[in-house]
Amino acid sequence: xxxxxxxxxxxxxxxxxxxxxxxxxxxxxxxxxxxxxxxxxxxxxxxxxxxxxxxxxxxxxxxxxxxxxxxxxxxxxxxxxxxxxxxxxxxxxxxxxxxxxxxxxxxxxxxxxxxxxxxxxxxxxxxxxxxxxxxxxxxxxxxxxxxxxxxxxxxxxxxxxxxxxxxxxxxxxxxxx
Amino acid sequence: xxxxxxxxxxxxxxxxxxxxxxxxxxxxxxxxxxxxxxxxxxxxxxxxxxxxxxxxxxxxxxxxxxxxxxxxxxxxxxxxxxxxxxxxxxxxxxxxxxxxxxxxxxxxxxxxxxxxxxxxxxxxxxxxxxxxxxxxxxxxxxxxxxxxxxxxxxxxxxxxxxxxxxxxxxxxxx
Numbered sequence: 001x002x003x004x005x006x007x008x009x010x011x012x013x014x015x016x017x018x019x020x021x022x023x024x025x026x027x028x029x030x031x032x033x034x035x036x037x038x039x040x041x042x043x044x045x046x047x048x049x050x051x052x053x054x055x056x057x058x059x060x061x062x063x064x065x066x067x068x069x070x071x072x073x074x075x076x077x078x079x080x081x082x083x084x085x086x087x088x089x090x091x092x093x094x095x096x097x098x099x100x101x102x103x104x105x106x107x108x109x110x111x112x113x114x115x116x117x118x119x120x121x122x123x124x125x126x127x128x129x130x131x132x133x134x135x136x137x138x139x140x141x142x143x144x145x146x147x148x149x150x151x152x153x154x155x156x157x158x159x160x161x162x163x164x165x166x167x168x169x170x171x172x173x174x175x176x177x
Numbered sequence: 178x179x180x181x182x183x184x185x186x187x188x189x190x191x192x193x194x195x196x197x198x199x200x201x202x203x204x205x206x207x208x209x210x211x212x213x214x215x216x217x218x219x220x221x222x223x224x225x226x227x228x229x230x231x232x233x234x235x236x237x238x239x240x241x242x243x244x245x246x247x248x249x250x251x252x253x254x255x256x257x258x259x260x261x262x263x264x265x266x267x268x269x270x271x272x273x274x275x276x277x278x279x280x281x282x283x284x285x286x287x288x289x290x291x292x293x294x295x296x297x298x299x300x301x302x303x304x305x306x307x308x309x310x311x312x313x314x315x316x317x318x319x320x321x322x323x324x325x326x327x328x329x330x331x332x333x334x335x336x337x338x339x340x341x342x343x344x345x346x347x348x349x350x351x
Binding site: 081089110112 | 203206207208210217276301302303305306307308311312
């Protein structure tokens with residue numbers, strides 16, 4: 001019995017050692033494979049943004065532009081293929097020394113004002129720009145009219161002679177009681 | 178009485194506005210390119226990469242430019258209609274194969290039928306940007322003078338064909 005237990009234990013132990021050494025071998029292999037690119041391409045690690053200044057300009061500009069595929073996201077934030085393509089196009093135009101205005105004009109000519117988060121000021125957007133002001137003015141005028149009317153309603157309305165006598169009689173009656 | 182009628186009137190106006198707002202499709206962004214000259218392109222044929230098609234080659238005829246791709250699921254919806262339309266020989270349909278692989282695109286046409294007079298390849302989507310493409314499929318109607326007269330976003334349906342596309346083509350051809 002005892003011998004059997006020892007044998008079983010050592011068997012289990014051996015198994016575990018095998019298991020761990022296999023695991024460690026695999027770990028070393030994985031680490032080695034993971035390190036290979038670092039070793040071989042150490043000099044060529046390309047930074048995410050080739051030109052940080054240009055990339056900053058791109059982000060600043062595209063944050064104010066709408067992605068037409070996922071319409072609540074900006075071109076800067078969207079991961080849609082469409083946004084990727086447009087960012088690439090904008091990057092190319094920036095490299096070609098186009099101004100921000102030229103790039104925006106380029107996009108508006110193709111996708112319309114809808115790409116702009118800040119709507120331009122023109123006849124079709126007049127209501128958009130002045131709508132809130134009109135609503136505010138209307139509400140203010142309404143409020144003024146209402147307050148004026150209420151003031152006249154609150155003004156003293158003189159009692160007629162019969163009403164006065166009636167009121168007097170009531171007061172006298174309650175005083176007596 | 179007016180103190181009840183006025184709120185009711187305001188409420189009705191609000192309901193109408195909200196109702197209209199709800200039935201609008203935010204995906205239907207009006208294209209600024211309608212009634213403007215179709216952007217110029219020069220692209221290789223899908224089936225014969227040595228040949229090129231220039232947009233000016235189609236001057237003098239009314240034609241459809243249909244943006245499609247083998248990866249585009251919605252394109253499968255409209256495709257039988259396009260095949261039918263091509264068979265009826267009403268209008269030549271040119272396919273803009275948008276950001277696709279050549280062999281998978283050719284395979285796709287073999288499988289679903291090829292309604293296109295010519296398919297041209299826009300592998301990097303540059304011409305797509307010029308045409309304001311943002312959701313495939315899209316279909317443009319271009320007139321004899323090379324002006325874009327209509328843009329249909331999303332799959333072509335029987336209704337859109339009957340209501341808008343076919344009457345417009347007839348008018349432009351006449």
